[in-house]
Amino acid sequence: MRKVIAAINMTMDGNFDHTAGIPDEETHQHYTELLDQGGVILYGRTTYQLMKFWQTLLENPSGEKSMDDFAVAINKIPKIVFSRTLKNAEWNSARVANQNLEKEVLNLKQQAGKDILVGSRSLIIQLMELNLIDEFQLCVHPVIAGSGLQLFENLNKRKIFKLTKTKTFSGGAVILYYEPIKA
DSSP states (O other): OOOEEEEEEEETTSEEOTTTSOOOHHHHHHHHHHHHHEEEEEEEHHHHHHHTHHHHHHHSOOSOHHHHHHHHHHHHSOEEEEOSSOSOOOSTTEEEOSSOHHHHHHHHHHSSSSEEEEOOHHHHHHHHHTTOOOEEEEEEESOOOSSSEETTTTOSSOOOEEEEEEEEOTTSOEEEEEEEOOO
8 A cells, every 4th residue: 555655844933834944955855856756746736836836947957956856856746736726737747636635545545656745734734634644754944934834733633653763964954754653
């Protein structure tokens, strides 16, 4: 059975913001490798539209290898977008979900293939409530944002996790790998 891996960036004060972190060559390389190991990535509309930025680097590479490699990897991996307003994903490797999140993920988990990645805060919260996440990869950047969306706000139940490993980058970001402890 395929694993569902929630991989997301956050600040030291618990805020989720794709622009608040301090991405560097190492973090881009890490996420490129993660995308290459994944079979599909799930996004909500807002995060998906932010990620479309990487299409511009395919057409006009930045010259920075780690960023250009990430653009290739994000373009290549199949993407499923959960949205009530998008009718067309407008990216060759993406499609708008045709089932609700729970049904789509349960269906994907039963299929053969590489792991299922989740890269949107809203989907992570919903999948946590459904107990469908097998692993969390929280990349904590050495930044205090001071404001923004809390990564885990509005959860209805207490959740307990087991730290399975860590990965530290030279720029100070740390990835914490957690597995949920099933009650």
